[in-house]
Amino acid sequence: MATPITIEGILRRMLEAVGDSREKIFEIGEDSRSEYDQLKNELKQIQEKVIEVIRKTEQTELHSRFARNRLAEVSKHFADYSDEDVRVAYEQANDYQVKLAILRQEEKQLRERRDNVERRLMRLKDTMERAETLVGQITVVVNFLTGDLQQVSEMVADAVEMQKLGLKIIEAQEEERKRLSREIHDGPAQMMANVMLRSELVERVYEQQGVEEALKEIRDLKKMVKDSLAEVRRIIYDLRPMALDDLGLIPALEKYIKHIKDHYDFDIQFSYLGKPRRLQADQEVALFRLIQESMQNVHKHAKATEVHIKIELKPTLATVVVKDNGKGFDTSVKKEGSFGLLGMRERINMLEGKLSIDSKHEKGTLVMVQIPVKPAS
Structure with a gap:
């Protein structure tokens, strides 16, 4: 048949x-x-x-x-x-x-x-x-x-318009979905799972050890919920900092680093070489996101006490260096469920740049990114 x-x-x-x-x-x-x-x-x-x-x-x-x-x-x-x-x-x-x-x-x-x-x-x-x-x-x-362009095709009847918009919409949607999935997977999702486990533990403590011990667990639970809420707010803040559009890359980074210092337990030193200038919007966003992603990796995995961030803007090349004194990692080993490094490489490839990572166990990590840049039009 x-x-x-x-x-x-x-x-x-x-x-x-x-x-x-x-x-x-x-x-x-x-x-x-x-x-x-x-x-x-x-x-x-x-x-x-x-x-x-x-x-x-x-x-x-x-x-x-x-x-x-x-x-x-x-x-x-x-x-x-x-x-x-x-x-x-x-x-x-x-x-x-x-x-x-x-x-x-x-x-x-x-x-x-x-x-x-x-x-x-x-x-x-x-x-x-x-x-x-x-x-x-x-x-x-x-x-x-x-791709799934059914909704777009209903709104855009002209085939030429669809040709111009289709790929950009697909690319933007997929990149945003990947980024958000990485953020939520490594942050609020794990925290909320812990909250669920601790809430079940409160019931058992109350039944076995009494009200006082249960109240201690509830206080710990409140702290976890507070941390989870702070992480959600950070993700919302990370979606698009207004300072990046209004003031440019360097002021936005200075504000972001101040935010990091206020919330995390490691020292950050930031240096900038060259005269501050505006780049094209997509380049400023990309550089900001790369530093942002590096800082998240430092916070979640490196256990560092000091971080140095350096930016150098030449007429046709931007160089970003992020160095920490954390526990380091083996760059040849791919960690299951880790998306941070993958996300950084994806961004660099899209910008036709270069990414190099030097890291050894208990010797810290140095991330260097170089991308070709153009002045803002």
Whole structure:
């Protein structure tokens, strides 16, 4: 009996076909780019040869002119010169004429070759641009097929609008969901689970040890609830600090660090190199989040007493260093259920930057981030 064809199967095969097509177009674009680079080098060599041939032609023309004048002089005063002088003058004039003809032919061939290479470069450039456009369009199609855009499609009827907005909406939603899930998993979720366990413990203490012991447990329970509430408020604060939009990266960090000092038991030293300036909004948010995530890791895992934060902004590069004196960790071991480091790497990759981590057991951790930056428009 034949296996029934399902919508999922059709979509899967469609996605596979579209994906294969995208890869083939990408290969065409890469092959064209490789050939384009080779032809550019060839064009440069041809242009250098043309210049050299022109120089030789000009020199040969000068020598040929002198040789012709010499031959004319010998021919005019034939009786004053020997046969050998006449022969030499004739051969020199003839040799320069032959060399000149060869050089002009070589120059003509080089110019034709140069023009042909330039035309091929134009065609290859057009092919690369079309391939890049097609790959981008196919990527949009793949994301539309795999993503949940039903609500967006109801609001945005124009296909061009959907193409522009679809990927940005998907990316923003997924990143926010990942970040919030990491925050809640490592914070309030665990705290509330502990609250539930402690509340059950209060009942048993009350039944077995009396009211006074139960009240002690309740006081501990209230402290846990208070800490959980503070963590929830911190997450809400972390969603989008207003100072970042209003004042910029450095003032927002100074305010955030003051907040950390007021709530956590470790010393923070913050230094900034360079003249404070605004960056593009997405870059400021990214740098703020990276430092924020590093501080959360220090608080939750490092058990550090001192943290040093350093920022250096150059015209095209931002460098962030976060160093603590905590217990450190083995960077080669992936911890189950830990999302902090993964989240940092995701952000760095999106910004086309570099992340390096140096950490050893009981020797602290040093995190260095470098990303290319642009001034605010």
